Amino acid sequence: MKFTTLTTAIAVSGAVALGAAQAKEKHEEEIVSRADVPMAVQKAAENEAKGGRVVRWEKEGKDYEAVIEKNGKKWGVQINGSGKVLNKHDESKEHNEKKE
Numbered sequence: 001m002k003f004t005t006l007t008t009a010i011a012v013s014g015a016v017a018l019g020a021a022q023a024k025e026k027h028e029e030e031i032v033s034r035a036d037v038p039m040a041v042q043k044a045a046e047n048e049a050k051g052g053r054v055v056r057w058e059k060e061g062k063d064y065e066a067v068i069e070k071n072g073k074k075w076g077v078q079i080n081g082s083g084k085v086l087n088k089h090d091e092s093k094e095h096n097e098k099k100e
Helices: 002-025 039-048 091-099
Strands: 030-032 053-060 063-070 073-079 085-090
Touching: 039 063, 039 073, 039 085, 053 073, 073 091, 085 091
Parallel strands: none
Antiparallel strands: 030 053, 053 063, 063 073, 073 085
16 A cells, blocks of 8 residues: 555656656747837847847747847847846757757
8 A cells, every 4th residue: 555655656746747847848939029028128138139139029938038130140048027138049949949
């Protein structure tokens, strides 16, 4: 009886952890207009885009992503609502992964 309960607890814990990991990998992107983006976020993006331009704005949960075209490449810059840059990534790699 104890073994069955322990096995069930392990299986449930594993399923919950796997579900959380998959949910974290999948992120919903919603294209938004510049007018819907807080000024602090816009300023952070402009700072990152020096020598380039913001071509698209996305909202991902509580955060924003500025897609910046610079030197012939597109970069995604994730920024929180306070204007703090959270991460940067090559946008072409992200879209290549989605196609697979």
